[in-house]
Structure formats: C-alpha cells, structure tokens
Amino acid sequence: WNRRRLSVWRYREILPLRGEPVTLQEGGTPLYHLKKIGKDLGLPELYAKHEGMNPTGSFKDRGMTVGVSMALELGMKSVACASTGNTSASLAAYAAKAGVPCVVLLPAGKVALGKVTQALMHGARVISIRGNFDRALEMVHELCVSHGLYLLNSVNPYRLEGQKTIGFEVIDQVGGVPDRMVLPVGNAGNISAVYKGLKELEALGFIDRLPMMTGIQAAGSQPVVRAIEQNLNVLIPESNPETVATAIRIGAPVNAEKALVAIRATGGTAAAVTDEEILAMQKDLARKEGIGVEPASAASVAGVRRLVEQGLIDRDERIVCVVTGHLLKDPETVVRQCEPPVEIDADISSLLSVLR
Numbered sequence: 001w002n003r004r005r006l007s008v009w010r011y012r013e014i015l016p017l018r019g020e021p022v023t024l025q026e027g028g029t030p031l032y033h034l035k036k037i038g039k040d041l042g043l044p045e046l047y048a049k050h051e052g053m054n055p056t057g058s059f060k061d062r063g064m065t066v067g068v069s070m071a072l073e074l075g076m077k078s079v080a081c082a083s084t085g086n087t088s089a090s091l092a093a094y095a096a097k098a099g100v101p102c103v104v105l106l107p108a109g110k111v112a113l114g115k116v117t118q119a120l121m122h123g124a125r126v127i128s129i130r131g132n133f134d135r136a137l138e139m140v141h142e143l144c145v146s147h148g149l150y151l152l153n154s155v156n157p158y159r160l161e162g163q164k165t166i167g168f169e170v171i172d173q174v175g176g177v178p179d180r181m182v183l184p185v186g187n188a189g190n191i192s193a194v195y196k197g198l199k200e201l202e203a204l205g206f207i208d209r210l211p212m213m214t215g216i217q218a219a220g221s222q223p224v225v226r227a228i229e230q231n232l233n234v235l236i237p238e239s240n241p242e243t244v245a246t247a248i249r250i251g252a253p254v255n256a257e258k259a260l261v262a263i264r265a266t267g268g269t270a271a272a273v274t275d276e277e278i279l280a281m282q283k284d285l286a287r288k289e290g291i292g293v294e295p296a297s298a299a300s301v302a303g304v305r306r307l308v309e310q311g312l313i314d315r316d317e318r319i320v321c322v323v324t325g326h327l328l329k330d331p332e333t334v335v336r337q338c339e340p341p342v343e344i345d346a347d348i349s350s351l352l353s354v355l356r
C-alpha cells in the first residue's frame, strides 16, 4: 500500500457529503507492526494504527472533516462541542479552516495541556465548567438546541461517518480483514463508527467477515465493560469516572448501545485496564516501538496484554489496535512519569561524569 493514496476522502463514495470538503488532509495514518511488544506477548501479528498522526493529533479529525463540511452544507453559522480535549482541538481547527465561530465546553482541570493549547490557538471560545464531561455534554446539547449552534459531538451522525474510514484504511493496509480490532472506549463513538463502516463494506461485497470488535476502558471508568460482563442492553452510568487517561474519563457514554451491538455481533469483548497498566504500555510503545501516544491510546494495547494473560486471545490472531492520540497531547502526564533532564555545567567533564 502507499500511504499517500490513503485519506478520508479517498472513500467519498460512501461518505455523505456532495460538495467540496473542509479538509486539512486527514487520514492516511501509518499502520505499525508491533514486533517487540508482539514478541513479548506471543502475538506475531500485532499492529497499531497511529491515529495520532492526523493533522491535530487524533482520530477526531476524520470525523470533523465530514462534520464541519456538512455543517456548511446545511447552512449552519456556528459550531460547538463538549470535550475531554481532542474533540475540541479538532473542532477548533476545522472551524478555523471553515471560517465559522466555535464554542467548546471542557471539564475544568481534567483536560490535557496540549489539547487546551490547540483549542485556544485555533481561536475557539473555550469554556471550562466545574463539572465532568458528561455534564458538559448535557449543557452544550441544551445550548445548541436553544441557540441554533451545530453540535459536533459523536451524537452527530456525520462525525461518525468520517470515523468509519479508520476501518477502511485498516482493510487496505492489512490487505484483508484482521481477526480483531481493539479500540479505547470513551463516549463509544469510534468503535461504533468503525463497526458501521465495516458492515457497509460487507453489504457492498468488499469483505466477507468482520473483525472481533474489542473495546477497552479504564478501570475507573468502565460502564461499557460492566454492561458486557453483566449482559445488559442498557448502561448503568458511572457518576464519578476517574482515570489518568482523561480522554476516556466518561461515565455515561452516549453511543454505548451501538457499541454493545458492535461488540456482541462480532464475537468481540470488552475489558478494563488499570492506570498502571495504561502507563506501562504507554512507555513500552514509546521505548520498544518508537511510537508516542497519549494514555487513552495506550489503553487499547494494554487491553490486548490483559486479554492475552486471561487466555481470551488466540496467539495466531491478526490484531489491529487503534492508538487514538499523539504523545504530545499530554505532556504533564509524561513529566510525572519520567525522570527530569539532568542539568549540568557546560563542560565536557561534567557531561562525562553524569553519563558514567
């Protein structure tokens, strides 16, 4: 495959837009073979699709190029979202490109620095609420209904249309259907979107089976995992979700019912990983594979490790983990985990003595 040929708009025949897109050249992200981590886990066919390599550093750009394009096509004059960070960074950039005003609501104190930085620099009206993401989403929903802003959270179907293309690219890059796709789950939009896209490819006759859709949540924020384990069709929301992976710190995922269908219909599963497991895998990806991701993204690969240990994954499976956001999104978590740089006098003997 040729990376340059892949992009969201390569698949425009099965996307909703008719006119010209608002694009920052999203999609076409690399698929890496995780040779060392795969060897450690006894999984020779373990891959990571690095969605952090999108224009604003997360998979949200795939959704926003379609969502913001549709906003213009529908004649909307302003856009809004609630966000744990990445959605706001992405929407701010695409709204800037489209030339429409943008309002974003963030849970105060719980958004990684890089994401806030992006929303601010791209010119969004950034508002921190003293409440969590679930509350911010309720509030922005109410604002959009009462004041006619266009809502671009994953309740917006056009967003999910764009995110379908992750699955399309994986099929193209792997050269077939992987046995399993593993995604971190927050609001559960992305796993639902990938499933929808692959179902469409199947209906069109391009593929003849689906990967086992596997959702990973953080132990402190795992309503979808609980629903799968307890065989429920509706969700019991968590009122105080907590995890170092702030991107997926969500207690009442709005797309949960769709995600449950995706997981069950494909014979997939859901699992939770602790913050320690997430941070250990973030480090392994960085140090063994050279792949820099934010904590929520490492959750997918940490989930594979956990499922292997539980004997729930076959060693010969071909597995694609979606790693959803870039390392640079969350520098503060890195600083808390790693030794700070050693500061020395500017002479060679000091240098040699610290390296000894």
Ligand code: F0G
Residues within 6 Å of the ligand: 058, 060, 082, 083, 084, 085, 086, 087, 088, 154, 184, 185, 186, 187, 188, 189, 190, 191, 247, 248, 294, 296, 297, 324, 325
């Ligand atoms: N990974 C990252 C890096 C995310 O930012 C998100 C969601 C997810 C995974 C989960 O995806 O919600 O479709 O299940 N972030 C949203 C936001 C909630 O506001 O940026 P999901």
